[in-house]
Amino acid sequence: MNFTLHIWRQQNSQSKGSFQTYKVDNIDSDTSFLEMLDQLNESLIADGEDCIVFDHDCREGICGACSLVINGYPHGQKNATSTCQLYMRDYSEQNEIWVEPFRAKSFGTIKDLSVYRDAFDRIIQAGGFISSKTGSSPEANTFPVNKSDADSAFDSATCIGCGACVAVCPNSSASLFVAAKINHFDKLPQGKIESHKRAKLMVDKMEEEGFGSCSNHRHCEAVCPQGIDLSNITKMNSLIKPY
Amino acid sequence: MHNLNSKEPTGSIEGRWDKHQFDLKLIAPQNREKYNIIVVGTGLAGASLCATLGEAGFNVKSFCYNDSPRRAHSIAAQGGINASKNYKNDGDSVWRLFYDTIKGGDFRSRESNVYRLAQLSNNIIDQAVSQGVPFAREYSGYLANRSFGGAQVSRTFYARGQTGQQLLLGSYSAMSKEVASGRVKHYSRSEMLELIIVKDKARGIVVRDLVTGKIDSHTADCVVLCTGGYSNVFYLSTNAKGCNTSAGWRAYKKGAMFANPSFTQIHPTCIPPTGENQSKLTLMSESLRNDGRIWAPKNEKDCSKDPREIKEEDRDYFLERMYPSFANLVPRDIASRAVKSICDNGRGVGTEIDGQKLGVYLDFSTIIDKDGESKVKSSYGNLFDMYESITGENPYKVPMKIYPAPHYTMGGLWVDYNLMTTIDGLFATGESNFSDHGSNRLGASALMQGLADGYFIAPRTVIDYLASVDFETIDSTNPEVLSAVKSAEHRISKLMNAPDPIHSPDYFHKKIGRILWNCCGMSREKDSLERAIEEIKSLELLFWKNIKVTGVDDDFNQTLERAGRVADFIELGQLMCLDALAREESCGAHSRVEYLSESGEAKRDDKNYSHVSAWHYDESGPTIIKEALSFEYIKPSERNYK
Numbered sequence: 022m023n024f025t026l027h028i029w030r031q032q033n034s035q036s037k038g039s040f041q042t043y044k045v046d047n048i049d050s051d052t053s054f055l056e057m058l059d060q061l062n063e064s065l066i067a068d069g070e071d072c073i074v075f076d077h078d079c080r081e082g083i084c085g086a087c088s089l090v091i092n093g094y095p096h097g098q099k100n101a102t103s104t105c106q107l108y109m110r111d112y113s114e115q116n117e118i119w120v121e122p123f124r125a126k127s128f129g130t131i132k133d134l135s136v137y138r139d140a141f142d143r144i145i146q147a148g149g150f151i152s153s154k155t156g157s158s159p160e161a162n163t164f165p166v167n168k169s170d171a172d173s174a175f176d177s178a179t180c181i182g183c184g185a186c187v188a189v190c191p192n193s194s195a196s197l198f199v200a201a202k203i204n205h206f207d208k209l210p211q212g213k214i215e216s217h218k219r220a221k222l223m224v225d226k227m228e229e230e231g232f233g234s235c236s237n238h239r240h241c242e243a244v245c246p247q248g249i250d251l252s253n254i255t256k257m258n259s260l261i262k263p264y
Numbered sequence: 265m266h267n268l269n270s271k272e273p274t275g276s277i278e279g280r281w282d283k284h285q286f287d288l289k290l291i292a293p294q295n296r297e298k299y300n301i302i303v304v305g306t307g308l309a310g311a312s313l314c315a316t317l318g319e320a321g322f323n324v325k326s327f328c329y330n331d332s333p334r335r336a337h338s339i340a341a342q343g344g345i346n347a348s349k350n351y352k353n354d355g356d357s358v359w360r361l362f363y364d365t366i367k368g369g370d371f372r373s374r375e376s377n378v379y380r381l382a383q384l385s386n387n388i389i390d391q392a393v394s395q396g397v398p399f400a401r402e403y404s405g406y407l408a409n410r411s412f413g414g415a416q417v418s419r420t421f422y423a424r425g426q427t428g429q430q431l432l433l434g435s436y437s438a439m440s441k442e443v444a445s446g447r448v449k450h451y452s453r454s455e456m457l458e459l460i461i462v463k464d465k466a467r468g469i470v471v472r473d474l475v476t477g478k479i480d481s482h483t484a485d486c487v488v489l490c491t492g493g494y495s496n497v498f499y500l501s502t503n504a505k506g507c508n509t510s511a512g513w514r515a516y517k518k519g520a521m522f523a524n525p526s527f528t529q530i531h532p533t534c535i536p537p538t539g540e541n542q543s544k545l546t547l548m549s550e551s552l553r554n555d556g557r558i559w560a561p562k563n564e565k566d567c568s569k570d571p572r573e574i575k576e577e578d579r580d581y582f583l584e585r586m587y588p589s590f591a592n593l594v595p596r597d598i599a600s601r602a603v604k605s606i607c608d609n610g611r612g613v614g615t616e617i618d619g620q621k622l623g624v625y626l627d628f629s630t631i632i633d634k635d636g637e638s639k640v641k642s643s644y645g646n647l648f649d650m651y652e653s654i655t656g657e658n659p660y661k662v663p664m665k666i667y668p669a670p671h672y673t674m675g676g677l678w679v680d681y682n683l684m685t686t687i688d689g690l691f692a693t694g695e696s697n698f699s700d701h702g703s704n705r706l707g708a709s710a711l712m713q714g715l716a717d718g719y720f721i722a723p724r725t726v727i728d729y730l731a732s733v734d735f736e737t738i739d740s741t742n743p744e745v746l747s748a749v750k751s752a753e754h755r756i757s758k759l760m761n762a763p764d765p766i767h768s769p770d771y772f773h774k775k776i777g778r779i780l781w782n783c784c785g786m787s788r789e790k791d792s793l794e795r796a797i798e799e800i801k802s803l804e805l806l807f808w809k810n811i812k813v814t815g816v817d818d819d820f821n822q823t824l825e826r827a828g829r830v831a832d833f834i835e836l837g838q839l840m841c842l843d844a845l846a847r848e849e850s851c852g853a854h855s856r857v858e859y860l861s862e863s864g865e866a867k868r869d870d871k872n873y874s875h876v877s878a879w880h881y882d883e884s885g886p887t888i889i890k891e892a893l894s895f896e897y898i899k900p901s902e903r904n905y906k
């Protein structure tokens with residue numbers, strides 16, 4: 022397969038970036054999207070050019086590092102999939118591909134396709150935990166948890182913190198990410214105790230970090246690689262109502 | 265000559281850790297903020313340690329190369345974590361977990377360490393649950409367990425196929441709480457390049473800010489490495505792309521001994537490679553072996569057929585045939601070697617690479633027929649989805665194809681019972697040390713070990729060290745600090761300015777990977793190991809002559825990052841081969857073809873090799889120092905899974 026790639030190149034956070042066009046030829050259809058970029062980078066090294074910077078690590082869809090906007094879609098058009106799980110066979114119909122970084126006011130571009138997502142860490146630091154300390158926990162089976170609650174906590178907990186929900190949102194809201202964490206804990210008896218306080222602290226921090234609020238565009242749910250449900254946001258809103 | 269003192273306590277094994285803890289010194293709460301601790305790596309081992317030390321009131325500075333601690337490679341662990349809770353009432357106990365781990369490690373680990381690990385396993389589950397880790401539960405609301413990777417009891421706790429993710433998010437949230445409290449100061453996108461030693465004690469590290477390229481020193485009272493394993497030395501492995509050996513290797517070059525470097529685990533159930541440009545291999549959790557049946561066509565001519573058209577009588581369920589009592593659940597090394605030998609004998613299936621088909625089937629049709637697709641979906645749904653998204657094939661309909669891949673490294677920095685290396689004040693925890701798994705690790709035991717180290721062991725032993733030593737104040741102008749910074753800068757400048765730059769870091773990484781996979785992978789042999797050592801020596805020379813790094817060094821430069829890691833992998837590769845050569849026996853995952861029984865089982869030589877091989881480096885090269893192992897409680901027996 023042959024592709025024409027328009028890739029966002031930006032030297033650093035201060036400089037203005039632009040799309041550069043590259044051609045890649047003879048790509049096997051079982052090559053992953055990131056492996057295709059690896060091959061392009063190898064050819065850039067051969068030509069003596071600086072490689073395209075992009076974030077990635079696990080390449081199994083679980084670490085949340087990879088973060089490309091491909092032909093306008095964060096993580097590409099394929100449903101419930103992170104960038105690293107895209108294969109070139111998914112692009113057999115599109116031989117011209119535009120690749121950009123996740124864009125949002127709170128995610129500055131560092132270089133090329135890589136962005137700062139430290140704001141997510143700071144939101145977790147604001148309250149995304151249960152205040153239990155090492156050594157203070159009771160025997161694990163002391164408190165049974167209804168299986169459906171445990172399963173639903175898991176469904177929210179599965180968020181990989183990638184930021185696609187922010188990148189796609191017209192308001193650059195981090196609501197889906199924040200709500201997923203709040204709900205994960207709220208579904209469990211040990212987490213419920215701090216639910217209201219946690220929700221308030223995390224949402225305040227989200228606003229302070231410059232993320233917008235949710236006005237129900239629902240794009241986040243559609244691009245989320247983990248299929249995090251919009252109902253998480255409804256639940257979060259009910260928790261931050263004055264109590 | 266160097267001596268190794270494991271500092272194991274004596275007395276009855278059940279009481280050793282308790283007694284030892286009592287003997288360890290304490291630091292009163294009001295004095296704790298005077299102490300500074302550097303933690304490098306914030307995966308399970310590091311994040312859990314940061315959280316615990318922060319809670320206790322110490323000052324911690326932590327570092328990771330990822331853009332957030334939540335992305336450490338621990339996140340990818342799928343199958344589960346062991347603990348001897350015996351919730352299933354199937355005869356499990358601390359003693360049995362201890363026994364299984366010693367036996368699984370093929371009698372090449374320390375009894376005292378392993379017993380402590382089994383004891384602490386239960387506290388880890390309590391801790392994780394209180395942090396909100398959403399483990400799988402029964403309808404009763406109580407925690408669920410499954411049997412995993414060769415265990416005859418169900419002691420594995422899991423969170424669907426994402427146990428590592430959920431445990432890491434637990435440790436990460438606990439650590440985040442301490443970042444908020446101000447006790448932990450964390451630096452992401454920061455890579456350790458050198459260890460700083462002042463007056464024979466580890467006192468700091470040199471770090472490169474991966475965004476700006478700036479090189480800085482950080483000093484403290486002690487340093488803990490939690491930097492994970494080195495399976496990426498093979499290039500293709502199940503590890504995340506950034507996993508590296510550099511932190512541990514830099515410490516080795518400064519005198520920390522490296523133990524059992526050749527003990528690496530090849531995991532039997534990974535998705536086979538499909539081409540030359542493949543960048544990594546994906547693990548399919550071992551839990552799949554509970555219900556999936558492994559087979560290959562009996563006849564070579566069937567190997568290109570659609571597996572669904574191969575008749576039952578033409579299928580060879582080779583693990584069930586060779587190991588009737590453990591069948592598909594034999595330990596990893598045995599399963600991996602069996603799969604390899606089937607493929608070497610021309611009965612592999614799937615894509616042909618270098619003239620060989622690398623794959624066998626892992627088939628779920630029996631269990632789907634029996635329990636239905638929805639039952640299978642509830643246990644393995646996300647793994648099946650992952651398989652389908654990678655291969656484009658639906659495993660509910662067509663059997664999966666699997667092949668072994670490098671996965672875990674039992675070897676690592678040598679540590680004593682206190683998890684301290686041979687450098688005073690330098691500790692190593694998690695996969696980066698060699699401690700508990702001997703020559704082979706059991707499934708679901710790495711998460712357990714990383715968290716035992718981070719939540720319960722290192723927080724006690726590090727404090728004991730701090731309480732025992734008088735520290736002189738040092739800062740960034742100390743000559744040792746300056747010289748460590750200089751040496752890191754010098755290395756970078758060498759990488760940037762090779763005399764004849766031709767080849768990329770990946771070019772060299774693939775080369776070292778190929779040599780090791782062929783000569784120091786699933787089976788090893790004297791001649792080929794000796795050849796490999798020579799080849800690696802030439803590769804090292806070529807590397808420094810021809811390495812080509814584009815871009816500049818004071819910038820975000822991922823090519824430079826890779827080059828530095830590959831340079832260390834090449835050196836480590838040599839030591840792995842030396843170690844494999846020196847160990848003239850087979851044990852666990854280390855399989856020397858000269859020392860296998862007729863049926864292909866590892867033949868240990870307890871008389872001559874019941875020891876840990878610790879390698880010490882100085883200008884004249886590596887020398888081997890042996891730590892003898894003694895078994896008071898579990899009599900070494902031949903591992904037999906027939």
Ligand SMILES: Cc1cc2nc3c(=O)[nH]c(=O)nc-3n(C[C@H](O)[C@H](O)[C@H](O)COP(=O)(O)OP(=O)(O)OC[C@H]3O[C@@H](n4cnc5c(N)ncnc54)[C@H](O)[C@@H]3O)c2cc1C
Nearest residue numbers: 305306307308309329338343344456492694695708710711
């Ligand atoms: C695909 C897969 C599945 C697995 N499944 C299981 C399972 O089901 N059960 C089980 O028990 N085990 C499993 N394992 C093994 C287990 O996940 C690991 O052994 C364990 O998570 C290692 O944890 P760690 O904290 O020691 O290291 P890691 O999680 O690898 O963390 C290393 C840390 O060090 C940092 N770092 C590394 N080098 C540097 C440097 N030079 N400078 C600064 N920072 C650095 C990294 O950024 C990271 O924060 C699995 C492993 C793999 C690959």
Ligand code: SF4
Nearest residue numbers: 180181183184186245
């Ligand atoms: S909610 Fe979904 S899209 Fe948003 S950070 Fe989590 S996984 Fe990514």
Ligand code: FES
Nearest residue numbers: 078080085087105
């Ligand atoms: S690289 Fe880890 S999720 Fe894509």
